[in-house]
Amino acid sequence: MTLAERLAAYLTRTGAPTTVENLARISGGASRETYRYDAVVDDVRAGFILRRDPPGSLIETDRRAEFLAIRSFAGKGVAAPEVIALEEDGAELERPFFIMRRVDGGMTASPFAPDPFGPHAGAIGDQFFSFMGRITAEPLDGLPILEALAPPAPDACWRRELDYWAGVIDADEQHPQPIVRAAIRRLRRHPPPPAARVSVVHGDYRTGNFLHDGAGRIVAVLDWEMAHLGDPLEDLAWAMDPLWSNPADPRISGMVARDEALAIWSRTSSLEIDPDALAWWSLFASVKGQAIWTSSAKEWRDGGFTEPILAFSGWYTARRQDEILAERLAAMGPL
Amino acid sequence: MTPALPDILTGQAVALMTPLPPEAGGDYLAGRVGLLAMLAGLAAQEAERGLAARVWENGAIRALLAEAGGPPVEADEGLTWSALDAANARLRRVLIAVHEGAEERGDRTLQAEILELYQQMAAARRLVLGGG
Numbered sequence: 001m002t003l004a005e006r007l008a009a010y011l012t013r014t015g016a017p018t019t020v021e022n023l024a025r026i027s028g029g030a031s032r033e034t035y036r037y038d039a040v041v042d043d044v045r046a047g048f049i050l051r052r053d054p055p056g057s058l059i060e061t062d063r064r065a066e067f068l069a070i071r072s073f074a075g076k077g078v079a080a081p082e083v084i085a086l087e088e089d090g091a092e093l094e095r096p097f098f099i100m101r102r103v104d105g106g107m108t109a110s111p112f113a114p115d116p117f118g119p120h121a122g123a124i125g126d127q128f129f130s131f132m133g134r135i136t137a138e139p140l141d142g143l144p145i146l147e148a149l150a151p152p153a154p155d156a157c158w159r160r161e162l163d164y165w166a167g168v169i170d171a172d173e174q175h176p177q178p179i180v181r182a183a184i185r186r187l188r189r190h191p192p193p194p195a196a197r198v199s200v201v202h203g204d205y206r207t208g209n210f211l212h213d214g215a216g217r218i219v220a221v222l223d224w225e226m227a228h229l230g231d232p233l234e235d236l237a238w239a240m241d242p243l244w245s246n247p248a249d250p251r252i253s254g255m256v257a258r259d260e261a262l263a264i265w266s267r268t269s270s271l272e273i274d275p276d277a278l279a280w281w282s283l284f285a286s287v288k289g290q291a292i293w294t295s296s297a298k299e300w301r302d303g304g305f306t307e308p309i310l311a312f313s314g315w316y317t318a319r320r321q322d323e324i325l326a327e328r329l330a331a332m333g334p335l
Numbered sequence: 336m337t338p339a340l341p342d343i344l345t346g347q348a349v350a351l352m353t354p355l356p357p358e359a360g361g362d363y364l365a366g367r368v369g370l371l372a373m374l375a376g377l378a379a380q381e382a383e384r385g386l387a388a389r390v391w392e393n394g395a396i397r398a399l400l401a402e403a404g405g406p407p408v409e410a411d412e413g414l415t416w417s418a419l420d421a422a423n424a425r426l427r428r429v430l431i432a433v434h435e436g437a438e439e440r441g442d443r444t445l446q447a448e449i450l451e452l453y454q455q456m457a458a459a460r461r462l463v464l465g466g467g
Contacts, residue, residue: 003356175427177427181431293337305350308371308374314337315462316373322457323457325457330453
């Protein structure tokens with residue numbers, strides 16, 4: 001059976017007799033296979049997105065946490081898509097998957113494109129950092145994501161994340177990386193203050209991971225597969241890593257200036273930004289990035305060289321991240 | 336470290352020869368071809384500069400280690416990508432240990448030299464999207 005036939009069989013078994021049309025794979029991150037399709041029930045057509053685990057995954061992420069994180073923000077004004085169904089055992093599709101309603105009419109912006117938003121840069125930047133601030137401001141009590149994850153103590157957020165991503169490098173590194181090792185040592189020697197608030201952290205909140213309509217409106221925030229609970233400065237620092245910005249453009253990801261971005265986030269999250277804490281999380285963001293690209297290179301090799309996005313991430317992106325890390329370390333000076 | 340050029344080229348060949356399922360056409364296929372084209376452009380840069388960058392980095396680390404009184408590391412055994420990378424791995428392991436030692440001793444001068452070397456190493460391996 002084709003994937004479309006298996007999907008139709010699943011939808012028919014769990015709902016009503018359904019025909020699946022126009023099933024097509026789309027680029028949607030390297031840690032899930034992402035497909036768009038139309039479901040037709042009683043001549044009524046609707047658009048959906050299928051996110052299925054690949055045979056091997058770039059990042060071992062919990063699709064239940066991803067599903068519940070998206071559900072946590074349904075109708076909360078942060079452009080979270082509407083999730084429909086989760087099948088952790090894979091059902092007819094053989095690998096775990098979930099389904100969400102498709103948001104049509106949106107486009108992504110490449111982190112590497114010059115002036116990706118043109119005259120709408122300010123409006124996009126305002127929404128981008130406001131949505132992030134609202135995610136931070138959302139009280140945890142009663143959120144669906146708590147069904148999958150327990151909140152860490154405020155003073156444990158940094159260590160948990162650093163241990164995890166340093167462990168990824170330990171496990172996946174295929175060649176010694178002195179630059180990121182030096183950064184990890186520095187982070188351990190100079191930990192940040194406890195989180196001002198423990199909140200939902202999207203985990204991969206950056207340009208390239210949202211859809212905009214080309215007219216200044218963000219219509220969907222995507223790629224919640226690394227969502228967790230922790231220090232919200234993690235998201236802020238990750239979004240502002242120089243990796244996601246054109247080096248010739250002083251704006252964050254071609255949107256707004258750094259100070260403006262921080263002001264928008266601070267206003268919408270109702271949190272003051274501790275400069276020392278943000279500095280720690282900024283260096284951490286580059287370590288986390290290098291861990292992801294290290295895994296990418298390993299996955300590309302172990303997966304038989306079949307996914308070129310993994311080669312790009314494990315090669316070009318890793319080298320750019322090394323430059324960023326080296327610049328940050330030099331600016332900080334000796335320990 | 337990141338993959339070496341022979342791996343990149345092998346991967347491109349495999350990706351181009353791998354048949355895709357019917358649902359992986361259209362935009363996905365176009366994106367995949369675009370990525371392969373981008374990788375080809377980056378591979379051209381690496382073919383021109385990659386070996387020289389490795390020879391330079393190995394020499395620079397060796398010189399710093401000698402100045403810092405680090406242990407001797409075997410010389411490069413050839414000018415193939417794999418031989419230079421094997422030597423580079425040995426040198427980088429020693430460099431990591433020497434850097435850790437400098438931090439523990441509070442040797443700020445050596446730390447500063449190593450941090451500057453890191454910047455030079457990263458710059459020497461720089462790849463530029465869209466040319467360069």
